[in-house]
Amino acid sequence: MGSSFGGYCLLATYGIIYIRVKMVKATQLNFTEALEKILVSVWGTSKNYLSDSLIAKTRASLVAVREAYRYHGSSPSRINFKPKKNRAGYIAAFGQQHALLSYLHMSRVAAANPSVLPVPENYNNELVLTLVGAGMALESYGICLYYNKVSQRVKKLRLNLIDKVGDWSSNRQTMIDRLLKVKFSKLSVIPNEITVDLRKDCLQDFVKQHDSLANTDILVIYNVMNEIQEVHALNVWKNVDFLIRICRRPLLILLMEPSALKTVPRVEWIKTQLVQCADLVLTNNHEEFYFDAEPAIIGFENTGDGLYDRLYGNTTSSLTTSLRRNHLSVLVKPRSPISYEQMTKQLLELKNKRTKSGQYRRVRRTDGFQESLWHSNPDWLNQ
Numbered sequence: 001m002g003s004s005f006g007g008y009c010l011l012a013t014y015g016i017i018y019i020r021v022k023m024v025k026a027t028q029l030n031f032t033e034a035l036e037k038i039l040v041s042v043w044g045t046s047k048n049y050l051s052d053s054l055i056a057k058t059r060a061s062l063v064a065v066r067e068a069y070r071y072h073g074s075s076p077s078r079i080n081f082k083p084k085k086n087r088a089g090y091i092a093a094f095g096q097q098h099a100l101l102s103y104l105h106m107s108r109v110a111a112a113n114p115s116v117l118p119v120p121e122n123y124n125n126e127l128v129l130t131l132v133g134a135g136m137a138l139e140s141y142g143i144c145l146y147y148n149k150v151s152q153r154v155k156k157l158r159l160n161l162i163d164k165v166g167d168w169s170s171n172r173q174t175m176i177d178r179l180l181k182v183k184f185s186k187l188s189v190i191p192n193e194i195t196v197d198l199r200k201d202c203l204q205d206f207v208k209q210h211d212s213l214a215n216t217d218i219l220v221i222y223n224v225m226n227e228i229q230e231v232h233a234l235n236v237w238k239n240v241d242f243l244i245r246i247c248r249r250p251l252l253i254l255l256m257e258p259s260a261l262k263t264v265p266r267v268e269w270i271k272t273q274l275v276q277c278a279d280l281v282l283t284n285n286h287e288e289f290y291f292d293a294e295p296a297i298i299g300f301e302n303t304g305d306g307l308y309d310r311l312y313g314n315t316t317s318s319l320t321t322s323l324r325r326n327h328l329s330v331l332v333k334p335r336s337p338i339s340y341e342q343m344t345k346q347l348l349e350l351k352n353k354r355t356k357s358g359q360y361r362r363v364r365r366t367d368g369f370q371e372s373l374w375h376s377n378p379d380w381l382n383q
């Protein structure tokens with residue numbers, strides 16, 4: 001009896017230690033180590049790390065990419081992301097910052113009005129993000145970090161990835177495997193590639209993906225308007241407006257672009273359009289975002305062999321630990337013949353009318369409302 005009790009105690013103690021180790025392990029991620037693996041995949045090398053020559057190439061590319069954004073003239077900073085050196089330079093220069101910007105943005109939106117944030121629990125812990133100008137889809141990291149910081153609120157992440165450059169595709173998969181799945185070990189990620197040029201009419205392509213796009217919870221437009229000249233505004237808006245009009249769920253739109261003066265003509269028009277068709281949550285033309293507090297810290301590893309140590313050591317350029325941004329967030333309520341408030345009220349009522357086994361119970365309604373009307377119907381879009 002005594003020894004079996006002792007055995008239980010021992011088991012319980014080791015069990016607790018084991019659970020602790022497992023819990024810590026599940027959330028451990030060295031971001032810059034993961035970033036190096038992503039860069040390796042971009043360069044297409046078979047090694048697990050960047051050799052000295054690839055470090056030198058990446059460093060040259062990141063300086064060139066930063067220079068392109070810094071250009072003070074009036075023409076847009078247009079970077080062709082087909083060549084791998086530009087993708088590598090971009091990721092090295094802004095990868096971690098852009099992954100964390102969405103976390104900081106979500107935190108600000110929550111402080112302004114928490115009720116506008118999508119609630120994954122309402123859709124079986126699923127979150128649908130549509131990224132416009134997705135690039136490597138790093139924005140998804142910050143949004144997951146926001147939701148899953150304390151507990152796993154998002155279990156299934158659907159990503160609609162809109163970009164004109166298909167070459168990002170395999171790098172995105174590395175990002176999903178090396179970043180998202182390491183940081184959020186139980187997250188299932190379902191990417192959906194939509195390769196289109198927003199300067200053209202994309203409606204045919206969007207219609208083919210209607211169901212996937214219509215369920216969007218958050219539409220993210222980050223660092224892309226800056227690259228599209230304002231002469232294309234008409235087509236870009238037609239495309240973005242379509243994404244907004246088909247939404248079935250309340251849609252949070254997050255827009256974030258560099259705040260340099262030369263970007264104003266390419267960003268302000270879409271902000272004006274968005275504010276006219278949605279409820280304003282938060283906006284700022286010129287806010288400095290600092291990466292100096294947990295969980296959004298960026299700094300040198302100071303180990304001598306960390307990625308940033310090797311990329312920035314002995315160079316005149318420095319690691320960017322803050323970014324100035326022009327940002328906007330708005331909420332769009334789904335269009336339907338009945339008001340959003342009425343729909344929410346009836347959805348809540350329906351939820352309450354579940355049987356013990358969890359199934360919905362048929363409820364006699366007194367207001368003549370039919371459940372089938374809940375789904376968005378394209379005919380209503382023109383009303």
Ligand SMILES: C[S@@+](CC[C@H](N)C(=O)[O-])C[C@H]1O[C@@H](n2cnc3c(N)ncnc32)[C@H](O)[C@@H]1O
Pocket residue numbers: 081098132133134135136137138139162163164165168196197198199222223224227228
């Ligand atoms: C600077 S990257 C931003 C990537 C990501 N959103 C981020 O914040 O890190 C801009 C992305 O927009 C894409 N892009 C630029 N112009 C576009 C267009 N006309 N249509 C679709 N995608 C475009 C580029 O290919 C690139 O992947």
